[in-house]
Amino acid sequence: MKDNSQETLSPETCSKKIFELTGAKFEPDIAADLWSKILKHKWFLSEKVGRDVGYRVASIDFIENMEQAVDEYMSYQRLDILNQMGAQRIGREIWDTISDSQPPKQLVQRRIILPLTEESLSRKHGVVPPKAITFFGPPGTGKTHFAKAIAGALSWWYIEIAPSMLMSDGVEKIGANLREVMERARNLDEVVLFIDEFDEIASSRDAADRIDKSITNEFLKQIPLLKNQGNKILLVCATNYIRQLDAAMLRPGRFDCIIPVGGLDKDGRTTILEYYLSKLNTGEIDLDQLVDRVSGFTPADIQYLFHQVAQFAFEQELATQKDYRVTLETFAQIIPRITPSLSDDVIKEFEKDSVLYSRI
Ligand SMILES: Nc1ncnc2c1ncn2[C@@H]1O[C@H](COP(=O)(O)OP(=O)(O)OP(=O)(O)O)[C@@H](O)[C@H]1O
Ligand SMILES: [Mg+2]
Structure with a gap:
């Protein structure tokens, strides 16, 4: 069989030829490179089947296999x-x-999880699934917990970026590191990208020094780039200080939702208490009474309380060598040692922020 691989055509002609044969469009330079490979592939295929397969078959076969190779390479690169x-x-x-x-569980379910999972219904009704959201609220209220829970509910990957990671090469490099991280993340699919304490990289440019300003600017540039990507990536940011964020960051079009995460109601406290109680060696406990005693506690306060109670029970049994069961009495001893994070002042400030900054 004749080897046509030496045929030379101009890049523009290659591009035109490949388009006519396969319907795929390539830049002239890339097309010229592909054309020489297609010619080799034509020769190779023809040798294999014992007849001339023709340009069309050779081109289509080559491009199809090339796509597969590109897909394989992409999934390898993603891993x-x-x-x-x-x-x-x-x-x-x-x-x-x-x-x-x-x-905000129900809100997150309605505005984030369902539009992302019910894709065709979203499309039918013109609902645009979220790409970037922000949680704000006092420390320990469950912002990180919600970001993880979203990844779990969607069965997506969870990647956490702490500003300290971006600072590892010094303050001057934060902007460049942020750009690099976001560029890498844009290649991924089905990922929740969580940026904690993001006020540190998106603080108001009025109050910030020169380096901070460039970081905020970089972040402002990166959000639309991520949002324009076709892949399934959800950027979730969290902050305790929503007021310190740059005004441009909070403008509509950047984040699809800005969601307050505040205190727990009775039901919320009950669920968390039940979860932690299941890990203790307990006696009789009136759950309703315990729920009332931890009003003003954040999930982090409750978690801390249970660590203290567990340690106390452990030491009691070590000292007495008798089975020690945690009761309401045990909690009554430990609770006064813990100051609830959500004081009236903290709640008041948070409620003000919720009115001013929430967008749901
Ligand atoms: N149902 C729940 N909701 C929220 N948090 C919970 C719940 N159950 C347990 N927790 C625990 O409470 C702790 C505090 O939550 P988390 O770290 O998410 O708070 P945060 O708002 O991110 O705090 P910070 O502002 O300090 O980063 C975590 O250890 C989390 O696992
Ligand atoms: Mg957190």
Whole structure:
């Protein structure tokens, strides 16, 4: 069979030829490179079947296989990036163990989870699934917990970026590191990208010094780039200081939702208490009474309370060598040692912020 691989055509002609044969469009330079490969492939295929397969068959076969090779390469590259960025798989339990009444669970379900999972219904009604959201609220209220729970509910990867990671090469490099992280993340699919304490990289440019300003500017540039990507990536940011964020960051069009995460109601406290009680060696406990005693406690306060109670029970049994069961009495001893994070002042400020900044 004649080897046509030496045929030379101008890049523009190659591009035109490939388009006529396959319907695929390539830049002239790339097309010229592809054309020489297609000619080799034509020769190779023809040798294989014992007859001239023709330009059309050879071109289509080559492009189809090339796509497969590109797909394979992309998924290999994604795995590599996931690895480098410390991606985690989160189980669905974390979402299921949040009480339905705990704000903002229902809101997150309605505005984030369902539009992303019910894709064709979203398309039918013109609902645009979210690409970037922000949680704000006092420390320990469950912002990080919600970000993880979303990844679990969606069965997507979870990647957490702490500003301290971006600062590891010095303050001057934060902007460049942020750009690099976001560029890598844009290649991924089905990922929740969580940026904690993001006020540190998106603080108001009025109050910030020169370096801070450039970081905020970089972040402002990166959000639309991420949002324009066709892949399934949800950027979730969290902050305790929504007031300190740059005004441009909070403008509509950047974040699809700005969601307050505040205190727990009775039901929310009950669910968390039940979860932690199941890990203790307990006697009789009136749950309703315990729920009332921890009003003003954040999930982080409750978690801390249970660590203290567990340590106390452990030491009691060590000292007495008798089975020690945690009761309401035990809690009554430990609770006064813990100051609830949500004081009236904190709640008041948070409520003000919720009115001013929420967008849901
Ligand atoms: N149902 C729940 N909702 C929220 N948090 C929970 C729940 N159950 C347990 N927690 C635990 O409460 C702790 C505090 O939550 P989390 O770290 O998400 O708070 P945060 O708002 O991100 O705090 P910070 O502002 O300090 O980062 C975590 O250890 C989390 O696992
Ligand atoms: Mg957090």
